[in-house]
Amino acid sequence: MKKIITTKCGDIRGTACQWEGVTAYKGIRYATAGRWEYPSIVTHWDGVYEATKYGNCSYQPRTFYNEEEVPEKAFYYNEFRKGETYTYDDDCLFLNIWTPENAVLGDNLPVIFYIHGGGYTGGCGHEKHFDGPVWPLKGVIAVTCNYRLGPMGYLCLPELEEETGHTGNYGMYDQITALQWVRDNIREFGGNPDNITVMGQSAGAMSVQNLCISPLTDGMFAKAVMNSGGGVSKLMNSSATTKDRFPFWKQVMEEVGCSNVEELRRLDVSILFEAWQKLKKTSPKYGMVASPCIDGHALTHSGMEAANAGLQKNIPYMMGSTSQDMAPPIIADMAKNWCIRQDEQKKKTGYCWFFDRQLPGDQCGAWHSSELWYFFGTLSNCWRPFTKHDYKISDAMVTALCNFAKTGNPNEEGSDIWKPTTKPQDKIMIWGEKMPKMGKTNKLKLWYTMFTNKAVGE
Numbered sequence: 001m002k003k004i005i006t007t008k009c010g011d012i013r014g015t016a017c018q019w020e021g022v023t024a025y026k027g028i029r030y031a032t033a034g035r036w037e038y039p040s041i042v043t044h045w046d047g048v049y050e051a052t053k054y055g056n057c058s059y060q061p062r063t064f065y066n067e068e069e070v071p072e073k074a075f076y077y078n079e080f081r082k083g084e085t086y087t088y089d090d091d092c093l094f095l096n097i098w099t100p101e102n103a104v105l106g107d108n109l110p111v112i113f114y115i116h117g118g119g120y121t122g123g124c125g126h127e128k129h130f131d132g133p134v135w136p137l138k139g140v141i142a143v144t145c146n147y148r149l150g151p152m153g154y155l156c157l158p159e160l161e162e163e164t165g166h167t168g169n170y171g172m173y174d175q176i177t178a179l180q181w182v183r184d185n186i187r188e189f190g191g192n193p194d195n196i197t198v199m200g201q202s203a204g205a206m207s208v209q210n211l212c213i214s215p216l217t218d219g220m221f222a223k224a225v226m227n228s229g230g231g232v233s234k235l236m237n238s239s240a241t242t243k244d245r246f247p248f249w250k251q252v253m254e255e256v257g258c259s260n261v262e263e264l265r266r267l268d269v270s271i272l273f274e275a276w277q278k279l280k281k282t283s284p285k286y287g288m289v290a291s292p293c294i295d296g297h298a299l300t301h302s303g304m305e306a307a308n309a310g311l312q313k314n315i316p317y318m319m320g321s322t323s324q325d326m327a328p329p330i331i332a333d334m335a336k337n338w339c340i341r342q343d344e345q346k347k348k349t350g351y352c353w354f355f356d357r358q359l360p361g362d363q364c365g366a367w368h369s370s371e372l373w374y375f376f377g378t379l380s381n382c383w384r385p386f387t388k389h390d391y392k393i394s395d396a397m398v399t400a401l402c403n404f405a406k407t408g409n410p411n412e413e414g415s416d417i418w419k420p421t422t423k424p425q426d427k428i429m430i431w432g433e434k435m436p437k438m439g440k441t442n443k444l445k446l447w448y449t450m451f452t453n454k455a456v457g458e
Helices: 071-081 150-154 158-164 170-189 203-213 242-256 261-266 269-282 303-308 328-344 371-376 388-407 443-450
Strands: 004-006 011-013 022-029 048-050 094-100 109-115 141-145 191-201 223-227 317-322 350-355 428-431 437-439
Touching: 004 170, 094 170, 109 170, 109 203, 109 388, 141 170, 150 170, 150 269, 158 261, 170 191, 170 203, 191 203, 191 388, 203 223, 203 303, 223 371, 223 388, 242 269, 303 328, 317 328, 317 388, 328 350, 371 388, 388 428
Parallel strands: 011 048, 109 141, 109 191, 191 223, 223 317, 317 350, 350 428
Antiparallel strands: 004 011, 022 094, 094 141, 428 437
């Protein structure tokens, strides 16, 4: 059934989802922005907005090659994108919402606002594992969003700073604007703008952490979930500023033969991407040049500096990683360290988890991003021969996540099986070959895995 509701922006028509009783609103334009301009939120449209198909993705490296023809990219392509068609454009600021079919204004349902990963250079909010989360069947509204990636989202230049007083972090501002659009309009979808959980994985988790320390997001969300990317670690901490990035992006301008920003804005995007990818390989000293950096506005501290100083939002956290993550022992400790900081600083509770289910169908184990099929409950979208046990694990993970979104506690009402993470309490929730239980991770095994991974992320 195609459902029409009236929002502050105007009427919008949704469409049926693969789950009976769930309505999807796909490809909602939440903002507009020119190339390297900060986003302007959408407040009105004429007529009925047809939210029945997904919007464009941001330009990204895979825009310019056939993934099937690049062996080193085959794993994640086969897992999450094979057989699907994606469109790429500067015009990419779209979000998607899934609600219970009968949700109406006043229901005040909790909301999970999910930010995809991909190293700040790839991905979108409607790959197979995100396509149709089961959360609305548990009474939780789901939101995913697209944001600008790579050079389109994180280029920094003095000339751009002269235009607006700051530069860079365009992708982060997109995320904040999408979150603001949801806060402004989610009531009409049956949601509660004061009970939003921000969630992300990998670069999406790092994005969530940035939202948790940004002075621009105070009061915008109530809880946070970080998968395989958020937390405290000296090895994974970046304190790069926009000025630190200027020399690299000036090199890119020279490489493409542009003498000013207006010429760069008119440049064919494939030429820009080619130069960026070439120079980042030859200039490793600049680090992850296409990623958020301290700009004095959206970000004023690094994640580690903020956590050590107690500047992170005082909200409940749920954090974890997988056993075959990119750097398993480091990522696992990052999550625990963040939650321990919460306890030491007398802030709200943090809950840690660890995903160790060896996915059927190959020998790659619990690789980076593998838990997403389970958290979203979209196992039926996947090629793998999942078993009844996989569906049981997924239901347990979805239930815990939705409980957390509702109350800030992943336990069922009346249960305290999952203990908050503190320094004395070093057991965490483990989802693996057996049913969920509290336990400890094997550090030696994680270090061994770090050097034998078969699939380590995009």
